[in-house]
Amino acid sequence: MRGGSPKRPEPTSDGWSPRTEASVWLGLGLLAVGVVWFTVRAVEIDRSLGPASRQLASAAPPEASPPPPPPAPDAGAERHLALAWTVGAPGEPAGPLASVRRSAEELLARRLPRGLRRGAVIRAVAEPAAAPKEPRVLALDVRAPGQPRARFYRFGGSGTRRLVDEDGREPVPNPWQAPLATLRxxxxxxxxxxxxxxxxxxxxxxxxxxxxxxxxxxxxxxxxxxxxxxxxxxxxxxxxxxxxxxxxxxxxxxxxxxxxxxxxxxxxxxxxxxxxxxxxxxxxxxxxxxxxxxxxxxxxxxxATRLRELPAEERDAFRAEKGELDRELDDIGDPLPAASRPGVGDEPASPADDPVSQPRAAASGARRQRR
Missing domain, CATH: 2.70.70.10 (Glucose Permease (Domain IIA))
Structure with missing residues (x-):
């Protein structure tokens, strides 16, 4: 018959047709070329790396380094103002110390049973951040003529922030106030x-x-x-x-x-x-x-002032604050004699020459948190 079907290729001895066998050999050839190219490229990359880079890449990951230490606190923010003076003595310090003195005298005039008298010797510790407009007096030591020596502390327990005496007693609020800032x-x-x-x-x-x-x-x-x-x-x-x-x-x-x-x-x-x-x-x-x-x-x-004791749960915190403030009060020297007391606006040659107005270093961060 003239228009019969084409003759099929004869299979090879292993059963593959010539076309299939050619495709397999082509694939194997391409795979070999890819392997050779990859190997050559890897060698080139390895040679491009320096010895230090290869050592770093092969080393184990480093351990996490400890966090850097916190910055040292600013010493100026930890310092308190310290002041000693005699009530009625001539001369008055300038700047923040003057406002601390006035605030302390007003507090004591209302706190002492017989008011504040001329000749009383006062030592005060205050926060400089609040001065000069609103000085925050933290502790007071007063020796008044005819009265026993007394100390008072501004304690934050129960949210009152009133002056507490050495036994942890605070005044009951009294609506009556003194008719003078200083009662003599x-x-x-x-x-x-x-x-x-x-x-x-x-x-x-x-x-x-x-x-x-x-x-x-x-x-x-x-x-x-x-x-x-x-x-x-x-x-x-x-x-x-x-x-x-x-x-x-x-x-x-x-x-x-x-x-x-x-x-x-x-x-x-x-x-x-x-x-x-x-x-x-x-x-x-x-x-x-x-x-x-x-x-x-x-x-x-x-x-007259009526007193009440602090709650039992606040007394330990009060004693801790009191101990720190007592050390600061004890470090304050006696007031300068009237003849050598600096006048308003006068400044000593150096802080070491003026024991009245030397700021004292705070003992701990707890006092820095005091408000």
Missing amino acids: RTSPFNPKRMHPVLHRVRPHEGTDYGAPTGTPVYAALEGTVSWVGPHGGHGNWVAIKHDNGIETGYAHLSRFAAGLKRGDHVATHQVIGYVGSTGRSTGPHLHFSASRNGVYFDAETLL
Whole structure:
């Protein structure tokens, strides 16, 4: 038949057709070429690496290095201000130390049972970060004439931040405040006192506090002004009516606060006048009196401090802080004699020459956390 099918290729002796055998040999050839190329390329890469690189690549991974040590704390942030002075002595330090001194005297005037008297020797430790606008006094040591030596600490337990004494007792909040920043009592309440001007026995119905003329006088508690003006032997007198029938009086003033008039409502610790020596007076002082329903009583009882102990769970923390602050207080030297005390704006030649104003190093990071 002329248009028959094409003749098939004869198989090889191993059963493969010539076309299949050619494909296999072609694949094997390509594989061999690839192996040779890969080997040559690997040798070239190995030769391009230096000895150090090959050693590093073959070495075991290094152990994790320890973290770098934390940076040393700034010594300036750990230092406290330390100050010693005598109340009433001439001269006053400048800058932050002056604000620390004023703040400390105001704290002690309210904290001491009989106020702060001239001649008291005070040592104070304070945080410099809060000075000069709002110095944060941390510890106080006071030796007042006629009173036992006392120490007070600003402790943060129970969130009060009040001054705590050495036994861990804090004052119960008292709404009444001292009429002067510094209370220097010169004559107590005495129903049978010999009057220094009239020279006869006459009740002293208030408490006298010595102070320079012009010293601000504060309202001991909020109330309504019932009198402003001259008042006989009281001289320039301000009287304030409070709740529960109590009226306080402020006598011998040199002048009144600007614009103060009868019927005004005044706030606690608001300035109402200034110390003077008007009326029957032998020298500048404040005569502070109190009456209830017209009967006078000892005005100092309004300012008396009642104490309460810290909770048991806070006493260990208090003792730890107290120990650190005691060491700082003990390191403060005595105040400089008045003749050598630096005046306002004066600076010692070097910190070592001035034991009054040397900052002391903080003992631990715990005090740096104190707020």
